Amino acid sequence: xxxxxxxxxxxxxxxxxxxxxxxxxxxxxxxxxxxxxxxxxxxxxxxxxxxxxxxxxxxxxxxxxxxxxxxxxxxxxxxxxxxxxxxxxxxxxxxxxxxxxxxxxxxxxxxxxxxxxxxxxxxxxxxxxxxxxxxxxxxxxxxxxxxxxxxxxxxxxxxxxxxxxxxxxxxxxxxxxxxxxxxxxxxxxxxxxxxxxxxxxxxxxxxxxxxxxxxxxxxxxxxxxxxxxxxxxxxxxxxxxxxxxxxxxxxxxxxxxxxxxxxxxxxxxxxxxxxxxxxxxxxxxxxxxxxxxxxxxxxxxxxxxxxxxxxxxxxxxxxxxxxxxxxxxxxxxxxxxxxxxxxxxxxxxxxxxxxxxxxxxxxxxxxxxxxxxxxxxxxxxxxxxxxxxxxxxxxxxxxxx
Numbered sequence: 160x161x162x163x164x165x166x167x168x169x170x171x172x173x174x175x176x177x178x179x180x181x182x183x184x185x186x187x188x189x190x191x192x193x194x195x196x197x198x199x200x201x202x203x204x205x206x207x208x209x210x211x212x213x214x215x216x217x218x219x220x221x222x223x224x225x226x227x228x229x230x231x232x233x234x235x236x237x238x239x240x241x242x243x244x245x246x247x248x249x250x251x252x253x254x255x256x257x258x259x260x261x262x263x264x265x266x267x268x269x270x271x272x273x274x275x276x277x278x279x280x281x282x283x284x285x286x287x288x289x290x291x292x293x294x295x296x297x298x299x300x301x302x303x304x305x306x307x308x309x310x311x312x313x314x315x316x317x318x319x320x321x322x323x324x325x326x327x328x329x330x331x332x333x334x335x336x337x338x339x340x341x342x343x344x345x346x347x348x349x350x351x352x353x354x355x356x357x358x359x360x361x362x363x364x365x366x367x368x369x370x371x372x373x374x375x376x377x378x379x380x381x382x383x384x385x386x387x388x389x390x391x392x393x394x395x396x397x398x399x400x401x402x403x404x405x406x407x408x409x410x411x412x413x414x415x416x417x418x419x420x421x422x423x424x425x426x427x428x429x430x431x432x433x434x435x436x437x438x439x440x441x442x443x444x445x446x447x448x449x450x451x452x453x454x455x456x457x458x459x460x461x462x463x464x465x466x467x468x469x470x471x472x473x474x475x476x477x478x479x480x481x482x483x484x485x486x487x488x489x490x491x492x493x494x495x496x497x498x499x500x501x502x503x504x505x506x507x508x509x510x511x512x513x514x515x516x517x518x519x520x521x522x523x524x525x526x527x528x529x530x531x532x533x534x535x536x537x538x539x540x541x542x543x544x545x546x547x548x549x550x551x552x553x554x555x556x557x558x559x560x
Contacts, residue, residue, distance in 0.1 A: 188533060193512065193525075210359045211258070219403065222414045223413045236409060247390055250289070253386065255362045282366075288303075296356045301339045311379070321376065326355055483546060
């Protein structure tokens with residue numbers, strides 16, 4: 160049976176290296192567990208069901224530079240003519256595109272009076288009466304917009320009368336009653352809810368209220384507009400290549416660009432998340448590798464420094480297994496101290512991330528997983544030099560006599 164006291168005394172003769180390895184293990188656990196949690200969070204965000212047929216929706220951006228263009232009339236013509244392209248299911252002018260990180264939001268409340276009202280911000284999609292269908296949505300309750308619901312805002316005094324909202328927005332504004340048929344208020348403008356769609360993500364992928372959205376059947380004479388076209392799955396590439404030229408043939412006094420599918424747009428919106436995820440993977444790999452090198456280096460150093468001591472133990476009858484156990488026990492003591500310090504540091508780091516970067520609370524399972532990984536790294540890193548130590552001949556003990 161190994162005696163801890165001699166091992167501990169030997170460790171105290173090289174305090175600096177022991178303390179450095181303990182700190183290295185602690186920092187590795189703190190950083191790796193938090194980084195792994197952030198990676199998991201980011202991957203979950205990127206893989207969320209957005210409720211949108213992303214690969215089938217083509218969006219484009221257009222700017223009318225000629226003052227003589229009747230923009231509202233042209234947008235209606237565009238939608239009508241684009242639907243004649245083979246494969247196109249629906250088309251609509253629109254002010255914003257889901258997952259684009261660009262759009263507009265409206266402040267809403269569930270009653271006229273501010274006192275006691277439930278209020279929230281919601282993504283607002285303004286377009287013609289086909290705007291819901293052009294984003295691949297179906298009205299699950301109530302009805303879709305009709306042509307007579309349209310509001311054409313050219314003088315600034317027209318206001319929307321009706322809206323279709325997502326279920327998430329309905330649940331928030333009217334938690335204890337049926338939202339369909341209710342009236343919500345934007346400023347003091349009453350807008351009746353005539354339909355509800357089950358689920359659709361809004362413009363901002365990192366907005367914590369990304370599922371709270373509303374559709375408004377309203378067009379204005381603004382010069383900047385987006386255009387949304389939903390296409391049969393096998394016709395996407397062909398429509399994508401033809402759409403710009405088709406629209407320019409209808410009206411050339413405009414600039415049309417940024418034509419792509421929402422899937423491609425989403426890919427761009429999550430670019431920073433992927434970059435962060437890849438960087439964290441690299442950091443985790445480097446940290447674990449450096450920790451393994453540190454532990455292995457310390458063990459090799461101790462083996463070389465204690466060759467005579469090891470030879471003496473072998474001469475006194477210690478088996479190869481006893482020598483391996485000696486170094487494994489020494490590493491276990493260091494690891495336990497480092498792990499205990501690492502658990503505390505991991506939660507301290509997580510509290511900092513929660514305070515300053517709005518991160519979620521770290522789950523202990525990530526710390527436990529990191530600890531398990533560190534234990535494997537320690538065993539692998541120590542085993543090779545410890546086995547080398549066990550092969551030292553007992554004659555080493557007598558060479559300097």
